[in-house]
Amino acid sequence: MKALLGxxxxxxxxxxGxxxxxxxxxxxxxxxxxLEPRAVVALALFLMAWTLESRSLFTVLARPLPALWAAIISYGPLPALGLCAGWLLPDADLRIGLLLITAVPCTLASAVLWTRLAGGSExxxxxVIxxxxxxxxxxTTAWLAFATGTAAALDAATLMRSLVLVLVLPVGIGQIARSRPRLRAPADRLKPAFSVVSRLLILCIILKAAVDVSDRLSAGSVPLSLGALAFTAVLCAAIHLVALVTGLVSSRLLRFDYPTQIAVAFSCSQKTLPVALYVFVGQLLMDTLIAERLAHGHHTNPTR
Known part of the structure; x- marks a missing residue:
């Protein structure tokens, strides 16, 4: 039991939790x-960037095809599958919600964390993120406009500013810190510990969202039956697995190396929104087990 819990x-x-x-x-x-979710995500991304080899990042930037392929799956077949699967749901709001979940960007931190857990290309x-x-x-707005027939007005400048503050700036600072030998050495030495800390930071965000969702359900602001919600969660889990397998198999057919196959699989399939909390939890539960299996495959077949 102790070994299993470990x-x-x-x-x-x-x-x-x-x-x-x-x-x-x-x-x-x-x-x-x-808890401020954006600050927590920024900290998790900084820790991941600080422990990420700059050479591997430059290599990926020079050869971006795998990342582009993952983005194509994430924004093409995956939302299309969500749109088609939505007709299995009894409520129009659930159908739009399912499309929204499948059409949002890749998760900001967990995709890198679970790729690292599986031994993939962080x-x-x-x-891809x-x-x-x-x-x-x-x-995302194009998919919603196509499905609903209405145009959504978004402040692109605000979104890009948030992208810089939450994603680009933490990653940049982490890589700058890594360029200093005195800071690179502890990052390499403590990489496993920082990975654990990053996962705990993701857990904090999940718990905050869980409390918010629980409060909304208790207040009766979500007028849906438990059965409808459960069926939606199962459908989301199935779509996630289909996307993950699609990313893994297609990457193998395209002859990407094994670590890159893992990265494409997780980054093209992981999606989340605060309203989709329990879907996200299900993703992480499945992906943790899958990551351990893929990591085992990486160790037994390192040249695949």
């Missing part, structure tokens, strides 16, 4: 009310 500690903490937020949100609310996942986030103001 291997799957994050799954246990994630499930326990979400259950606590669902049944006893008042226990967590004093802490989550003070730099590729990071570039940048590409999908930078183009979300155009692609």
């Amino acid at each position: 291997k799957h500690w994050f799954l246990a903490v994630l499930l326990g 979400v259950a606590l937020a669902w049944f006893e949100p008042q226990w967590l609310r004093p802490a989550t009310q003070r 730099a590729t996942a990071l570039l 940048l590409l999908t986030t930078a183009t979300s103001w155009l692609v």
Whole structure:
């Protein structure tokens, strides 16, 4: 049991934390009310960039095809699948919600973390995050306009400013810190510890969202049956797995190396929104187990 908990500690903490937020949100609310998600994500990205080899980032920038392919899957087949699968849902709001979940950018931090956990190319996942986030103001709104027939007005300048503050600036500072030998050495030495800290930071964001969702459900502001929500969650999990397998198999057919295949699989399939919290939790549960399996495959077949 101790060995099992040592291997799957994050799954246990994630499930326990979400259950606590669902049944006893008042226990967590004093802490989550003070939490600023953007600052937490920025810190997690800084830690990942600080421990990321600059050489691998430059290599990915020079050969961006895998990242572009992941972005194409993320913004093409995945939203199309969400649009088609939405007709299985009984409520129009759920159908639009499913499309929105599949049409948003890649997750800002967890895609890199779970790519690292599986032994994949973190730099590729990071570039996918940048590409999908930078183009979300155009692609996401285009999908919504196509599905609903209405145009959404977004402040592109505000979105780009947020992108710079939350993504570009932390990554840039992390890479600048890495250029100094005195700062690079502790980053390399403490990389496993920083990976754990980054996952705990993601957990903090999940718990904050869990408390918010629990409060909304308790207030009756989400007039949907539990059965409809459960079916939607199952449908989202199935779409996520289809996207992940599509990214993995197509990358193999395109002859990307194995670490890059892993990065494409996770970065093209991971999506999240605060309203889709329990879908995101399901993604992380599945992806943790998948990452461990892929990491095992990487160790047993390092040249694949």
